[in-house]
Amino acid sequence: MTIHNFCHLPYAEKIKLLQAEGVYVGKQKINGSIILLFQIYSFYVEIQYKEYRKKIASVKVTEHTNVLNVYLLQIDINELTTAYK
């Protein structure tokens, strides 16, 4: 599945495929709106909600890894670093 093929899928198919094959990367909140990032095949999909897990405001698809930056910053590595002290 290419990013082009994915973008041309009907909405319901995109969601179904994302749930079946997508790998959850992280979550962020912007102005009260929740955004989930998934990795699927060789690209990334951001789901922005109007209402969390109920109403989707937008589905954004990208191949650029810089979409990861904001999610990677949230990873707490304290447990890992303290384990090696």
Add this chain to the structure above:
Amino acid sequence: MTKQLSTRNVILYADDDEDDRNLIEEAFAVYQSNVDVICFVNGVEIISYLESLSSLEPTPCLIILDINMPLLDGKEALRRIREMNKFAEIPAILFTTSSQLKDKSFAEKYNAGFITKPIDVEQLKTIADIFINHCTEEVQKKIRE
């Protein structure tokens, strides 16, 4: 831990994501006259609760575990629950953002269901019933009566 006291059907749910905890409590609201959902924020909390459960308190009819949680994740919590004689057979579900085969296989190995977290409302509106379907037939009848 948030707790709604009752002696009825008790479902335990551990998830570090507050939004998901709220969502699942809301999903069970339709069965609120028959079900109490007790929430925990990690695996340590739910194990401590089960270890301290007295014979006077109701045995949970279902345990729902998120996989990715701090301190003790859902898979390790499930493994420990299965080692506790009293809860070795209790219906349990790994409820997660993962759809990975290794996680599904882990759930199967420890006699638990595996449900991927819903992405939109179509999947969300049936989630409470999907959870309840994992309870024993007797409990399902009691909840749905």
